[in-house]
Amino acid sequence: MDDISSILKEKGLKVTPQRLAIINMLKNTKEHPSAETIYKTLSSDFPTMSLATVYKTLEMLKSIGLVQELNVGEGSFRYDANVNSHPHLICYGCNRVDDLYDSALDDLLGRVSKYTDYLLMDQKLYFYGYCPDCKKKVTNHDHP
């Protein structure tokens, strides 16, 4: 009946509590969590779920296009249930990852295409700095 369940069923994939928990968590957060964070967050409700299951589920969700993987430059990936390719902001201070809404970037791919012989299909845009909270605490800094 619910949206995700039927998508999984259509693809011949089993609907399990672990899978629903992971995709629902991603749909209900703006925090772009890592696999580890997902695992820790869900471990109170699913104490027996293993980290490998989180990884395998994320791999599966990626492959059917329900989540995207973000590489913000840490040692591990972040995950996002918003699969549109949209720009992100990363805070040097607290490592949070936020979405960026900016019409200045609309049709960037189209504009860039005029400057290259590549056939462009996607873009990954990351902006680094200090979030509003961390900005206050910063006096003088270079970026790392």
Added chain:
Amino acid sequence: MDDISSILKEKGLKVTPQRLAIINMLKNTKEHPSAETIYKTLSSDFPTMSLATVYKTLEMLKSIGLVQELNVGEGSFRYDANVNSHPHLICYGCNRVDDLYDSALDDLLGRVSKYTDYLLMDQKLYFYGYCPDCKKKVTNHDHP
């Protein structure tokens, strides 16, 4: 006498053949090689140099601002002796990484700053698609 040697000396770092070879290779290529590629390329001239030395040297060159590390979304990093933060093109077909020269992206950071409360300091812009060579071979494709 030579530029890199004096920079290293000024910082109190020793000038070794291995270090010079690595930085010179990076200065003379547009290929954005990985540590592994650097290691393999130099191993004919330096058969005893270990991969750990390449990593350690890259770490050192990064810390004194002579190279930057690129995370193009592979499992490993690419290195670039051009330390300005400039956009890159990545080919889905052959994994080459090229520089992108595009005045459409000038002052992007300044323009984006108006749309966010972050204090922005840096950006990483990656554009994905098919390079001129691979474009020919592509008939119909989704991006991976």
Added chain:
DNA sequence: ACATTTCAAAAAATGATTGACAGCATAAAA
């Protein structure tokens, strides 16, 4: 000469991710 520092190589450790495999749950087939 002796002590101190710096280096490179080798070996070991790390941390994120993946793979192999056994048992379980569900569902199709008989």
Added chain:
DNA sequence: TTTTATGCTGTCAATCATTTTTTGAAATGT
């Protein structure tokens, strides 16, 4: 309903890029 097949989970080991530690040689200082 019983059997059979298949997918999924958890355990645990393996992998891979990278980092750290150890060791000994070479360079530098006294």
